[in-house]
Amino acid sequence: xxxxxxxxxxxxxxxxxxxxxxxxxxxxxxxxxxxxxxxxxxxxxxxxxxxxxxxxxxxxxxxxxxxxxxxxxxxxxxxxxxxxxxxxxxxxxxxxxxxxxxxxxxx
Numbered sequence: 001x002x003x004x005x006x007x008x009x010x011x012x013x014x015x016x017x018x019x020x021x022x023x024x025x026x027x028x029x030x031x032x033x034x035x036x037x038x039x040x041x042x043x044x045x046x047x048x049x050x051x052x053x054x055x056x057x058x059x060x061x062x063x064x065x066x067x068x069x070x071x072x073x074x075x076x077x078x079x080x081x082x083x084x085x086x087x088x089x090x091x092x093x094x095x096x097x098x099x100x101x102x103x104x105x106x107x
Contacts, residue, residue, distance in 0.1 A: 002060035003100070006050040006067065006079060009043035014075050016067045018060040022051055026106040048106050049079045052097040059096050066091045 003022050007015045007029060017037060019025035028035040029045040036045075054060050066088050070078065074087055084094040 002054050002057050004052045004054070004060045004063040004067070004097070005048060006075070007040070007045055008047040008049050008079075009040065010046045011043055013043050014049070014072070014079070015039050015043065015045070016064050016075075018057070018064050022048075022100075022105045030106075048102045050082055051100040051102055051105060052084070053100050054097050059092075062092050063088075063097060 002018055002020055004016070004018050005022065005025075007017070007026075009015060015029075015037065017025070026045075026048055029037065029040045032041050032044065052063060054063065063084075067075065067078070069091075070087060078084070078087055082099050084092070084097060088094060
């Protein structure tokens, strides 16, 4: 399984990425260590906002790309509603993604 996630940073910016292991990836982002993304090394990670699960890397990458194309206002609304169809129904097959409960995904 692959996961596409949205992460809030302390400067209120939003980082979007993909992973096969959400807990591991969040540890990397929050530690700001060598395996952290370049972006989260410079913008301290604060909170995991949303996670979508899908079958393969291609689907996860497609969703990541389309989320990154949204403006900040739409990203904020997506975090609130978690409704991909509202923003991306013409860009990705939204039925390929399952929204996950972020509670328990980080330690």
